[in-house]
Amino acid sequence: MSETIKKRSTAVTPRGINHLVLNVRDMEESHHFWCNLLGFRQVGALDSEKYDVPPVKMQFYSGVIDDVNHHDVALVELPNLPAPPEQWDMFESACAVNHIAISYPDRESWLEQVQFLKENDVPMNLRVDHGMTHSVYVNDPNGYGVEVLYELPAEVWDHDINGALNYAKILPEEDLLVDTTEYETNFSNV
Structure with a gap:
């Protein structure tokens, strides 16, 4: 039995942004910034061996964990990113x-x-x-x-x-x- 979904003429207003994924050059350096300096805590890491993707370092971070949000920021290590601006x-x-x-x-x-x-x-x-x-x-x-x-x-x-x-x-x-x-x-x- 299929569910009837209300047809809309406008987009649904979202609750907000759930999380942001940032590409970073060095995971340890970025982990230090987001955890030790800003106060987030690491809540997980991607096990890329489980997926059909190249090996990648990806870590997940959260501020307050609540019943709506599991993580706020994720970091993906890409060592070949350009250097940041001075x-x-x-x-x-x-x-x-x-x-x-x-x-x-x-x-x-x-x-x-x-x-x-x-x-x-x-x-x-x-x-x-x-x-x-x-x-x-x-x-x-x-x-x-x-x-x-x-x-x-x-x-x-x-x-x-x-x-x-x-x-x-x-x-x-x-x-x-x-x-x-x-x-x-x-x-x-x-």
């Missing part, structure tokens, strides 16, 4: 992926994470207060930009999502760990 740049990068946003649970854990990254000599490319997040941009060893962020309370931005998306206050490097909870809410006047 300096990460959001608008001039040669990488096809502009940046990946990693969300931390709250302001306090985000501040602890940013301090941890700084203490571990991860270069800080940019510190930005957006209308819906406060963010620090770093990059992984392959040149992929990584936005380390925490979400501001919805009442700060949900009345004007477009305004919040277009709001960006760039902070100087010396203010990397300076964060305020006096959030901007009137984006049209900024």
Whole structure:
């Protein structure tokens, strides 16, 4: 007996992005970045011998495991990838992926994470207060930009999502760990 599936005239709205797969040059170097520096944990590895594919190193990583998501990021080792750019740049990068946003649970854990990254000599490319997040941009060893962020309370931005998306206050490097909870809410006047 076949199931009747509702015919639609528009696409179904997805829940969101389930996971991202990144090609990396060196698995150990990338594993260190994603696990030891960003806090993900490895939850699996591809056993390519089970499949009709060339031998490949592929590892799976997760932040919080819940009933919806099994992994957030997967890494595939391709040693012949081009070298990353000398300096990460959001608008001039040669990488096809502009940046990946990693969300931390709250302001306090985000501040602890940013301090941890700084203490571990991860270069800080940019510190930005957006209308819906406060963010620090770093990059992984392959040149992929990584936005380390925490979400501001919805009442700060949900009345004007477009305004919040277009709001960006760039902070100087010396203010990397300076964060305020006096959030901007009137984006049209900024």
